[in-house]
């Protein structure tokens with residue numbers, strides 16, 4: 001059963017916070033992302049958890065991780081997780097209604113925001129490109145814990161990337177005269193140029209590197225002399241910065257553009 005989402009295009013954006021407060025949230029989300037990567041790095045790659053498809057009692061086949069994520073999303077939907085416009089499920093087709101009365105989130109986005117969901121791409125990028133970079137190769141058979149950690153990473157990364165919808169909404173509202181011609185022309189390149197802030201991106205990359213250094217430092221390896229060269233990290237801080245540079249920021253911008261393309265529908 002698909003979830004029902006109220007739309008209120010008449011007051012789109014009237015509940016949108018400022019760009020500064022949206023950026024504050026992105027900064028706070030960095031902590032969650034960096035911690036989730038550090039937690040996942042406790043386990044080796046464990047690829048049979050997400051690569052091997054096995055037959056289930058139902059006759060369908062699935063990897064353990066996909067099965068796990070589908071089932072958890074169902075439970076989370078039943079307690080209202082996806083009523084929150086910040087949350088986007090990986091398996092939308094599965095999502096049931098909440099079984100509890102849900103909180104009415106004030107409409108902050110255009111109703112077409114619901115059609116912007118790039119989680120399939122995030123799933124592929126995460127398992128094929130990111131994960132092999134920051135975990136050790138190997139298989140210790142600990143698939144349930146691994147899947148739990150993967151879900152934490154996936155949800156944190158997905159929330160950050162889809163937060164691009166809120167960023168785009170506030171940018172649009174701050175300068176509709178700049179955005180409207182590009183939206184009417186469906187000009188993705190022009191939109192991309194309008195929404196770029198290179199200095200902000202530079203700051204994000206430096207800050208997440210620093211966070212990975214701070215949160216992921218092996219405390220027992222700090223020498224009395226405080227020699228920087230002897231410090232060890234649970235996840236390479238430069239890699240965290242690269243993950244933002246090559247995937248998280250570009251995918252956030254993609255979501256921003258996809259949202260803006262629909263903003264005048």
Ligand SMILES: O=C(O)C(=O)C[C@]1(C(=O)O)C=C[C@@H](O)C=C1
Pocket residue numbers: 023026167195196197198200201204248249250252253256
């Ligand atoms: O802060 C913004 O303005 C955003 O759009 C977010 C973000 C990012 O992903 O961190 C993306 C594009 C901008 O160039 C700067 C930063």
